[in-house]
Structures are given as structure tokens and as C-alpha cells.
Amino acid sequence: MSLDAFIAGLPKAELHLHIEGSLEPELMFELAQRNGVAIPYDSVEAVRAAYDFSNLQDFLDIYYAGAAVLLTRQDFEDLAFAYFQRAAADNVRHAEIFFDPQTHTDRGVPFPVVVEGLIAGMDRAKAELGVTSGLILSFLRHLSEDEAFATLEAAKPYLHHFIGVGLDSSEVGHPPSKFQRVFAAARELGLKLCAHAGEEGPPEYVREALDLLHIDRMDHGNRSMEDEALIARLAAEQMTLTVCPLSNLKLCVVKDLKDHPVPEMLRRGLHVTLNSDDPSYFGGYVNANYIQLAEAVGLTREQVTQLAKNSFEGSFLSDADKAARIAEVEAYAAAN
Numbered sequence: 001m002s003l004d005a006f007i008a009g010l011p012k013a014e015l016h017l018h019i020e021g022s023l024e025p026e027l028m029f030e031l032a033q034r035n036g037v038a039i040p041y042d043s044v045e046a047v048r049a050a051y052d053f054s055n056l057q058d059f060l061d062i063y064y065a066g067a068a069v070l071l072t073r074q075d076f077e078d079l080a081f082a083y084f085q086r087a088a089a090d091n092v093r094h095a096e097i098f099f100d101p102q103t104h105t106d107r108g109v110p111f112p113v114v115v116e117g118l119i120a121g122m123d124r125a126k127a128e129l130g131v132t133s134g135l136i137l138s139f140l141r142h143l144s145e146d147e148a149f150a151t152l153e154a155a156k157p158y159l160h161h162f163i164g165v166g167l168d169s170s171e172v173g174h175p176p177s178k179f180q181r182v183f184a185a186a187r188e189l190g191l192k193l194c195a196h197a198g199e200e201g202p203p204e205y206v207r208e209a210l211d212l213l214h215i216d217r218m219d220h221g222n223r224s225m226e227d228e229a230l231i232a233r234l235a236a237e238q239m240t241l242t243v244c245p246l247s248n249l250k251l252c253v254v255k256d257l258k259d260h261p262v263p264e265m266l267r268r269g270l271h272v273t274l275n276s277d278d279p280s281y282f283g284g285y286v287n288a289n290y291i292q293l294a295e296a297v298g299l300t301r302e303q304v305t306q307l308a309k310n311s312f313e314g315s316f317l318s319d320a321d322k323a324a325r326i327a328e329v330e331a332y333a334a335a336n
């Protein structure tokens with residue numbers, strides 16, 4: 001069996017996926033028409049052609065504009081279910097997905113419309129595709145601490161729907177320290193804590209995410225590799241890093257996939273997982289991330305299997321569920 005076929009059939013979890021970033025151009029057009037929303041493109045090809053980014057902010061500007069077509073509960077359900085169909089096709093068995101409530105509430109879409117729609121899509125995915133999932137409420141770091149607190153307040157009636165909180169959007173200039181108190185409040189509510197750190201921001205932001213936010217999981221973490229003491233610490237703490245190779249390539253975090261830090265991260269004993277981030281914008285879902293990275297840097301079958309095991313180990317599933325899912329990965333690897 002080829003490595004690509006092995007990867008395709010491998011059971012995996014996805015831990016770093018922005019549901020708004022899974023909005024495919026075809027669905028964007030369908031929703032624009034359904035809702036009478038004007039979009040600045042006249043074809044699906046024109047949308048795809050616009051996805052040429054030189055940095056994170058270039059992408060974010062287009063990503064927030066694209067979200068304007070999402071208005072109703074049904075839109076959010078359709079968006080989520082479309083992602084889960086693609087994830088299931090990649091043999092993703094569990095996904096912990098981010099959503100950005102402020103992107104929608106700031107446009108006048110009520111918080112419950114967003115959450116109830118996403119939850120409906122997640123429930124359908126479990127019933128129809130057998131894919132389990134959890135929802136992570138992500139704060140936009142370019143907005144204020146007060147606005148993050150207001151979002152957490154709006155989330156309180158829906159807390160049972162969330163497994164955690166996250167921190168995303170423009171990193172440089174918006175260090176984790178800005179959200180220290182909001183993260184402490186979220187932890188008090190029993191939520192797990194994730195934060196994007198070290199995607200474009202310096203190793204100091206990674207340290208702040210660890211020391212001030214007390215995160216349970218780190219999104220990206222690439223620039224940790226510039227700091228020997230930080231590498232050693234992340235390895236010692238077995239902090240899960242949700243790394244996104246195709247995102248890194250499209251946002252010019254790496255010049256070429258051949259330069260991607262995953263092999264070095266694995267050599268240094270870091271707890272790495274592979275994820276798609278915003279697959280519609282970055283040109284591939286989970287399997288494309290595994291396959292293209294494996295091809296570029298020469299990952300072995302053992303390394304790929306380890307990455308899949310890490311994806312379940314780094315999830316917020318119960319210990320018993322993690323063990324059962326990891327056993328499935330091991331059984332697959334032994335049989336293929």
C-alpha cells in the first residue's frame with residue numbers, strides 16, 4: 001500500500017479547524033444567492049483566484065468578508081455539515097472545531113443563531129457520518145478585552161455546548177497577555193483553553209500563552225523553534241501543538257513545504273498534530289496536509305501513525321475515549 005493510501009485510511013482527529021474557514025466558494029455563492037447578499041466576485045474561479053496571500057492579515061481580510069454570507073441557523077448548519085462530509089471522506093473520526101462568534105454578532109447575527117446552527121450540523125455529523133465533535137469558542141484578538149468578556153457573557157447560557165475557548169485573528173501586536181483575565185474566567189467556567197501562538201508572533205508570545213493564559217493546547221507554535229529553552233519546555237510538558245502545514249505555506253510562514261519544521265519538531269520530542277486550519281482558503285483538508293507534507297519532507301509510515309495517535313491524545317476526549325481511539329489507529333497500522 002502506498003503511503004498516500006495508508007494516510008487516507010488512517011483514523012484521525014482534527015484539532016485545528018475554523019469552521020468559517022471551511023466555507024467553500026460554491027457554498028459561498030449558494031448562500032449569497034439564498035440570502036440576497038452581494039459578494040465582490042462573479043464566479044467560483046474568481047473567488048479561488050483571490051486566495052493568494054502574503055501574510056496572515058491578507059487572508060483574514062478575505063476570510064472575514066466571506067463570512068458575510070452566513071446569516072441564518074440553516075446557513076451555519078449547512079456550513080458545519082459540509083465540513084464534516086469532507087472530514088469523514090478523509091477518515092477524520094473526531095473534530096474539535098473553532099468558531100468566531102464576534103465575526104457574526106458584530107454583523108447583527110444573534111449568538112444563538114450561530115451556536116444552534118453549528119450544533120445542529122455537529123449532531124447530524126454524529127448521526128449520519130459517525131464523526132464526533134466539540135465546539136471551541138474563539139475570541140478575536142484584534143478586538144478588546146471588554147469585547148471578549150461580553151462574548152463570554154453571551155456564551156454562558158450555552159456553556160454546555162462548548163468544550164473550550166480559543167484565541168485567533170491578527171497575532172502581532174495582540175499578545176496573549178491582553179486576554180489573561182478572560183482566559184482565567186473561562187477556566188473558572190470549566191472550559192479548556194487553546195490559543196494561536198507563534199504563527200507570526202515571536203517566541204515571547206508562546207511563553208505568555210503558557211505562563212499567563214495557562215493553555216491546555218497550542219495552535220501552530222511554529223516560532224517556538226527559534227528558542228532552544230522553549231523547545232525543551234514544550235517537549236517536557238508534552239504540550240500538543242496543532243500544526244497546519246498548508247496554512248503555513250499559503251500564509252508564507254514557510255517558504256516551501258520542504259522547509260516545514262514538523263520533522264525537527266518530531267525529532268525534538270514535541271507533541272505535534274497535523275490539521276487544516278482553513279481548508280477552503282488554503283487548498284486542502286486533513287489528508288492533503290498529511291500527504292503533501294509527507295511528500296515534501298519524507299515522513300515515514302511510523303511518523304504518520306504517530307501524528308494520528310497524537311491527534312487523539314491531544315484531543316479533549318475522555319481518557320477512556322482517547323485510549324479506544326488510539327487503539328484503532330494502532331490496529332489500522334498493524335493491519336496495513
Ligand SMILES: Nc1ncnc2[nH]cnc12
Nearest residue numbers: 018168169170196277278
Ligand atoms: N491561521 C489563523 N491564524 C489566526 N487567526 C485565524 N483565523 C482563522 N484562521 C486563522
Ligand SMILES: [Zn+2]
Nearest residue numbers: 018168219277
Ligand atoms: Zn487557526
